[in-house]
Amino acid sequence: MKISHLLVAACLGTLSLAATAQWQWIDGNGKKVFSDQGPPMSVPEKNIVRRPGGTASTQAPAPSQSQLPSQPATTAASAALPRASASAGLPRPSGVDRDLEERTRRAEDADKARQAAEAERVARAKADNCARARQGRSTFDSGIRIARINANGEREIMDDTARAAESQRLQSIIDSECS
Known part of the structure; x- marks a missing residue:
């Protein structure tokens, strides 16, 4: 019986590790979102609260094209545009606002x-x-x-x-x- 309890506790401990691999961000309506997948590109960097592995987001500048993974230039530019325009302070219509x-x-x-x-x-x-x-x-x-x-x-x-x-x-x- 004691070994079965130990095995159950070990299984529960390993399941909790999966929960730490979650993203946390604030969506356009001002609500916190938790997911195992990354936020959409429309979410600015400043609204990402936590990344997988428990690291909190800091005010990091948007990655330049040289820092992006190997993608064609048009795809890298189009991927960087939504985050840059969203963090540029453009007003977003929101129920909370x-x-x-x-x-x-x-x-x-x-x-x-x-x-x-x-x-x-x-x-x-x-x-x-x-x-x-x-x-x-x-x-x-x-x-x-x-x-x-x-x-x-x-x-x-x-x-x-x-x-x-x-x-x-x-x-x-x-x-x-x-x-």
């Missing part, structure tokens, strides 16, 4: 709407401040007696200097808010 662009556009639109609402709120507050300052100024310019409550809770009638100071303060508010 469209979703990301849509979310980004919605976020920008929401930000613009928030800014417009904030600007409108500030404009309303400024118009309200302007109207109140003009009303207060007209009250002070009318000449009627105005009383204020002091810190002790007593009622005081404003004298001419206090009226002039308050009128000047209201005029500065009108100048800044009613432009």
